[in-house]
Amino acid sequence: MHEISVIVNGVRHQASVEPRTLLAYFLREHLGLTGTNIGCDTSSCGACTVLMDGESVKACTVLAVQADDRELMTIEGLPANGEWHPMQKAFHEHHGLQCGFCTPGMILTAVSYVNENPDATEADIRLALEGNLCRCTGYHNIVKAIAAAVDAMKSGAARSSATA
């Protein structure tokens, strides 16, 4: 077993984990953060995407021990001051989710991408989502929602960064 210390959604956790434990299972089963969904076993679907030091990672490709000393954000930590992130609002307004299983990963991927690419176009957004699969929406409304969030985040109506 390995001792690790991670900050998740602003809270420091000390834990003892098997070296083979994937970050996705650590978050779900040790910390009870079940908003991070696991949709595949080949790092293809992106449902388990979380932010590690502000960058999107697939939590099924990271070992819990690799997250030692890192700062993580899961979907549970995205709202600030009780208010949804503009990306969450945009997904709601533009019907960017149906069953919602891919949604946490989709949103965190989008947040990370738009933070780094504040002028992203719809074509850019489509490429940026290559690692996140959705079977319900055909992506049409996801792309629309992210494009709307790009505008919302740019206009300054929103806070500048999810991870600040």
Place this chain on the structure above:
Amino acid sequence: MATAERYVGGGVLRKEDPKLLTGEATFVESITPQGTLYISIVRSPYASASIRSVDVAAAVEAPGVIAAFSGRDLADEWASGLPMAWPVTEDMKHPDHWPLAKDYACFAGDGVAVVVATGRAAAKDAVELVEVEYEERPSVTAIEDALADGAPLVHDALGTNECYTWALANGDVDATFSRADVVIRERYRHPRLVPNAMEPRAVVVQPVASAGDFTMWSTTQVPHIAKVTLALTLGISESKLRVIAPDVGGGFGSKLNVYAEEALCLALARRLGRPIKWVAERSEDYVATIHGRDLVQEVELAATAEGEILGYRVHLLANMGAYLQLVTPGVPLLGAFVYCGSYGGQAYSIECTGVFTHTTPTDAYRGAGRPEATYAIERAIDRLGREVGLDPIEIRRRNFLPAGENVPSPGGLVYDSTNYDGALQRALDILDHDAVRAKQASRRERGDPRQIGVGFSSYMEMCGLAPSQVLASLNYGAGGWDAATVRLLPTGKVEVVTGSTPHGQGHVTSWSQITADALGVPFDDVTVLHGDTAIAPLGMDTYGSRSLSVGGVALHLACGRVTDKAKKIAAHLLEVAPDDLEFEGGVFSVKGVPDRAKAIQETAFAAWTAHSLPDDEEPGLEATYVYDPPNFTFPFGTHICVVEVDTETGAVDIVRYVAVDDCGHVINPQIVDGQVHGGIAQGIAAALFEEALYDETGTLQTSSMMNYLVPSAAELPSFELDRTVTPSTTNPMGVKGIGEAGTIAAAPAVINAVVDALWHLGVRDVGMPATPERVWRAIQAAKRGGSR
């Protein structure tokens, strides 16, 4: 009960979203009762093998392992095999199907043993320690091979791989064909598809050992069907089993089933007295969850020289896989009546043979039979048009059934309402068809390597399953009704209980809209309860685009019963006759005296206190309606796809996709559009990307998301959507269904476009999926004069 529509038609956002957007949803994997044990299943690596022996001794010794069982060890747990609800013919062959195979495994992935352990990893580790002695046998995975003389048998005891042959005929088909000026004969192959709902399957069973009760949480579309059928498999009282479908992450038919793992979790919970949990890994889901499609079609059209279709003759070979799951044999029948699509004619015949192979069982995948039928007719009518010199628009217009109500079709069904040319014309207007054709012509003229093609699909589908008597005539083992209960609480808030079980379709929102308008209450005052057989005991669940046109109509009618009773109570309180009242915006008022009024919430309180009720009325304000529709519904529309095909590489780009759908009266336009988007994406995926392939040993080669191409946003275009609205005559709401329409329509539009782009090069057909390699090979073959 008519009140002005305030919520139906739009303007509301989904009630389902908040928990899904914030990680508060409860998917089955997140449910872990105290003391839960995990199971992991030993699966046959061979497509066909005798099971000589299973030795679990080493596995049981492993850390954390509680028990391990072979199929024979558990044989006494089953009162009957896994359920199959659709014996399509009297003499259909139905092999034994046990939750774990006992004597032989007949597809790669067939479960042969199970390990129970205290943790997920311990169970999986111990699977490696189970020693199974197999004797590998020859296998067969392709339909035609399985029917060949001397083919390896999937089930020796059946003596054949032919499961059934089912036939339907309307009119004198042979005579019609013999007097036709033109007969075209097409052969199409539908690849096997993997549904890939984003949430892998999972099951948790919690027993109350002392009471013999079980609660099962399952990633299912069909908790009600699962409850009755699993009770039979386990030999337990139906009343002792509660099935809950909590938040379910997509289904598309793959969760319209009752699976071995559900039965195993129940049996092990009974045997061990502990909660049992199973969660599929994605690659396990690829072999252990049903597949879709996989059939070969021979389609003949008989027509006049002017292109008027006289008759249809269809032969199908459908791959059942190794076993019959819940509705495996019936899937082709769901399409069997609509090989005539939107078109007329005098004679119609279809024959379908179901075939066993050493593969994962097939069953209903989004559209179930109708995408296949639509593909066939929409491809074939294009070909007929070429044959008689009519473009795709004219050949369709010449054959469309007339616009109207209750229109008889060559397949023998009566379509509720039709306006096929209306949808086609709208799609053409959006596309600016002439401009696209002009561009296509100029590319052709200059021999541009990137050629443009335009593909049409003027689809018609049947959904809203269904009149129970019609299902009976097809030997389906259940009814087609659904149920709703509407309950006004003492405070005037409303609880709706629905027998329909959503997994992404937004029922909670749409049902709230319907209820809020019918009762004249605020949208936010309506709560919708579903997916739990203890809370919603009456239901037939969600599949076949039936929720709105059956369950939603049940809700509409239950609301009518509630307002009827509320009106009597209001009349009593106001000391007038019920006929003296009018109902508007949730308020009963005396005609001509609007100040004398009672809100429906006040009648709810009065019904609860029961201090003063009309003589014949019971306390409480609640009503249930169980609705059995008199007919199917028949949505339709036209999709037009424009592609650019790179004739040097075979790459296909979709540059425009226009969809005009008609699903009758629309409750929530945003949700309807979303269903169409997702449906089109799955149709495009079938046309261009997805294909489940077996190698010569019967191993699934496309066994994960690494090698089976579920398209991402980067592979798909945006869609241009519009609607026509032709109310259904089947039900009083005028609604049809929209869950499957996109998938049904899309594939032929795409492939017709690809063929159109390459026709001048001599290409006459491109199979699905139209990968760059397949397209390139078709071009090369045409150059050599090898194409049809």
